[in-house]
Amino acid sequence: MNTMPPILYFFALCNLVIGSGAFVLGGILQPMSLSLGISVAAAGQAMTAYAVATAVLAPLLIILTARWPRKRAVQLALALFTAGCLVCALAPNLPLLLLGRVLMGAGAMFTAAASALAVSMVVPALRGRALSITFLGMSISYAVGLPIGAWLGFEFGWRVPVWLSAIASGAALVAASWLIPANMASAGTSFAGFQAAARQGAVLRVWGRTLLYFIAIFSVFAYVGPVLQALNPMNSAQLSATLAVFGLAGVGGTLMGGWATDRFGALRTLRVQLAVLVAMMCLLPLTRGNVPATMAVLVAWGIAGFGLMAPQQSRLASLSPAQAPLLLSLNGSMLYVGTALGAVISGALLEQVGFAQLGWVGVPFGLLAMLTLVFDRMPARVTASATA
Numbered sequence: 001m002n003t004m005p006p007i008l009y010f011f012a013l014c015n016l017v018i019g020s021g022a023f024v025l026g027g028i029l030q031p032m033s034l035s036l037g038i039s040v041a042a043a044g045q046a047m048t049a050y051a052v053a054t055a056v057l058a059p060l061l062i063i064l065t066a067r068w069p070r071k072r073a074v075q076l077a078l079a080l081f082t083a084g085c086l087v088c089a090l091a092p093n094l095p096l097l098l099l100g101r102v103l104m105g106a107g108a109m110f111t112a113a114a115s116a117l118a119v120s121m122v123v124p125a126l127r128g129r130a131l132s133i134t135f136l137g138m139s140i141s142y143a144v145g146l147p148i149g150a151w152l153g154f155e156f157g158w159r160v161p162v163w164l165s166a167i168a169s170g171a172a173l174v175a176a177s178w179l180i181p182a183n184m185a186s187a188g189t190s191f192a193g194f195q196a197a198a199r200q201g202a203v204l205r206v207w208g209r210t211l212l213y214f215i216a217i218f219s220v221f222a223y224v225g226p227v228l229q230a231l232n233p234m235n236s237a238q239l240s241a242t243l244a245v246f247g248l249a250g251v252g253g254t255l256m257g258g259w260a261t262d263r264f265g266a267l268r269t270l271r272v273q274l275a276v277l278v279a280m281m282c283l284l285p286l287t288r289g290n291v292p293a294t295m296a297v298l299v300a301w302g303i304a305g306f307g308l309m310a311p312q313q314s315r316l317a318s319l320s321p322a323q324a325p326l327l328l329s330l331n332g333s334m335l336y337v338g339t340a341l342g343a344v345i346s347g348a349l350l351e352q353v354g355f356a357q358l359g360w361v362g363v364p365f366g367l368l369a370m371l372t373l374v375f376d377r378m379p380a381r382v383t384a385s386a387t388a
Helices: 007-027 029-036 045-064 070-090 094-107 109-120 124-156 159-179 191-198 201-221 224-231 236-264 266-287 291-306 309-319 321-353 355-361 363-375
Strands: none
Touching: 007 029, 007 045, 007 070, 007 094, 007 109, 007 124, 007 159, 007 224, 029 124, 029 224, 045 070, 045 094, 045 109, 045 321, 070 094, 070 109, 070 159, 094 109, 109 124, 109 309, 109 321, 124 159, 124 236, 124 291, 124 309, 201 224, 201 266, 201 309, 201 321, 201 355, 201 363, 224 236, 224 266, 224 355, 236 266, 236 291, 236 309, 266 291, 266 309, 266 355, 266 363, 309 321, 321 355, 355 363
16 A cells, blocks of 8 residues: 555644754844844854754653653654744844754754654555655755745844744644644664664664765755855845755655655665765855856755655664664754754864855765765665664
8 A cells, every 4th residue: 555644744744844943044144143243153053053952852852752652752842842943033142042942953853753653654665755755844944944934034034934933833733732643653662672773884874874964965054045145146035046946956856765765775875866965065166156057056956965864764764663763863863963063064164165165065074975885785684683
């Protein structure tokens, strides 16, 4: 049976809200820095605070809520994210803004919890598509949430899109309380089984690969607004349109990644996508002053970059299905550690490199991510202890 459970589309909608709230600041760093009286590089650390909080707090909350009904865990996640958005919207200075981002990061445990539920609700042959639907909201956030938020932030002040994120997250919390069945459950997590699974080299390589390619991606996208302005000066409407095109490419890439995973396998899909991603990083700085070339590179980047999540998550879940919640949460930790490190590394190199050349900063990390695939030629066997 090829029908996807309808609740996956609600998970996608929630991820749209979370993705929009989490990453909208990347497009409005300049007005936010002026409002708070800080540098653009300092404002960029709001991305770092969110990433670090998600990396540390999301797995901890997955463990602490392992015995909870999934409905209650989802409600906690959305409540934390809503509270964080409210703190950010009211923040008069950088420390309070960072506190709000920490709360939002804790609430981002939702994404890992939803991915684990998606895996548990379908047969293995459909995991790629189930994960691509669940993660679809993240890519749509780039097509809808980020560009609209950037336009609103430039036209009406940076707090406006943050307030809208708080309202949308609160609405998602109310909807989750109504739509999610009280008895919904996913695979449980045991420390013994997790330790056995985590010792597998293939599991460690998935985590390492996620870390590396997100360092590469967010060495650019932590400062996406200033980068695009440096390549081709544009007004707020043009910037929003450019981000929308990138996001639409990401939507297509997410769906294609899920389909390709089920059709060709996770490893073959990953090899192609990482090769395209690294090529686009090399090309992006060369498109300065050429709007069509910049757009073409961004489209290919969006397809390849967003398409990586489904095969990565599918690969990880297949290695130890019983430990999927915590393994996927820790994969999310690698994602956000990579996001944080990407922002820190590029922020430290801004004066030497400049916004227009940030694409080249991520190339070595993308190549290292490709290197991890050399060791994943054969499907890993799932031992009894790893799935216990």
